[in-house]
Amino acid sequence: MVSTCLNSACKIERSRYNIFVILTFVIWSRGGAMRISCMQESLAKGLAIVGRAVATRSTLPILSNIMLASDNGRLKLSATNLEIGINCWIGAKVDQEGAITLPSRILADLVNSLPPERIDLQLVVRTNTLNLKCGRLEANIKGNDAQEFPLILVPDDEKPFLLTASVLHQMIDQVAFAAATDESRPVLTGVLADIGAESLTLAAADGYRLSVRKETVAGVERETSVVIPAKALQELRRVNIADDATVSMLVSKNRNQVFFHLDDVD
Incomplete structure (x- = not known):
């Protein structure tokens, strides 16, 4: 599910973060050194998808x-x-549980340069170093403890509504372009998503033009509205999925996060 943080959601709750640290330390310290095997094509595709959310300029290196x-x-x-x-x-194939964070560009460039064969990943916990083996090639990448990585929480106590990927793609293409790019008026850089009893309406404006698209949907349990960053919707549009695939959409109760669920992608 692709989640977009809105307004105050960008601030991670300290209490929740502390709980996360304690829990993950117990789980991963028991697991020891992570050992996982996967195919190069699958890993390269996955890195390309999540790489769209990597921060390019941030005061937080993680x-x-x-x-x-x-x-x-x-x-x-x-x-x-x-x-x-x-x-x-x-x-x-998971031989031993574990987790690590690695520099996005270094990891992606390395995986893309590997032959289309099985990749064996093994974590050296003491040095936070991930060893990669693929065919005759072997490399080591220095990483950071996964406990430092922010949580991406998906609520499981609410029911999302469904729409097809082709419809969602059309709505984004027809509306997101009209959002403003000038950060001096932040609200205009977003797309208004109005969720009615049986409809989803997207609207965007930059002060000179206005674009609105309405679509009938089913399964809406709670009517609400929220402003989604246009850039977030455009990144969602770039995720490569079949037009007939089903996408589920959910707005959190406090209206500061929107979640999209696709096949094997949140």
């Missing part, structure tokens, strides 16, 4: 990293710039 973690027998990739957060899962 936001330039991608987190790799074992998750229910799969490899989970996560990235966030505190405005957009993306999780992606790829098939993998």
Whole structure:
């Protein structure tokens, strides 16, 4: 699910973060050195998807990293710039649980240069170094502790509504372009999403032009409205999924986050 943080959501709650640190320390310290195997093509595709959310300019170096973690027998990739957060899962063989964050550009460039074969990943916990082996090639990448990485939380107590990817793509293409690029009026850089009982309306304006698109949807349990950054919707549009795929959309109760769920991508 692609989550977009709005307004105060960009500030991580300290109490929640502290709980996360304690829990993950217990789990990962017991797991020891992570050992995971996956295919080069799958890892490269996953890195390309989450790489869209990596921060390019940030005072927090950890936001330039991608987190790799074992998750229910799969490899989970996560990235966030505190405005957009993306999780992606790829098939993998998990021999030992664990997690690490690695510099996005270094990791992506390395994986893209590898042959289309199996990649074996092994974490050296003491030095936070990930060892990669693929065919005759071997490399080591220095990373950071996964406990420092911000949480990308997805609520599981609310029911999303559904729409097809083709419809969502059309709505974004027809509306997001009209949003302002001038940061002096932040609200105009976003797209208004108005969720009615049986409809979803997207609207954007920059002071000179206005674009509105309305679509019928089903399964809406709570009517609400929220302003989504246009850049976030445009990044969502760039995720490569089939037009007939189903996308679920959910707005948090406090209206500061929007979640989109696609196949193997949050």
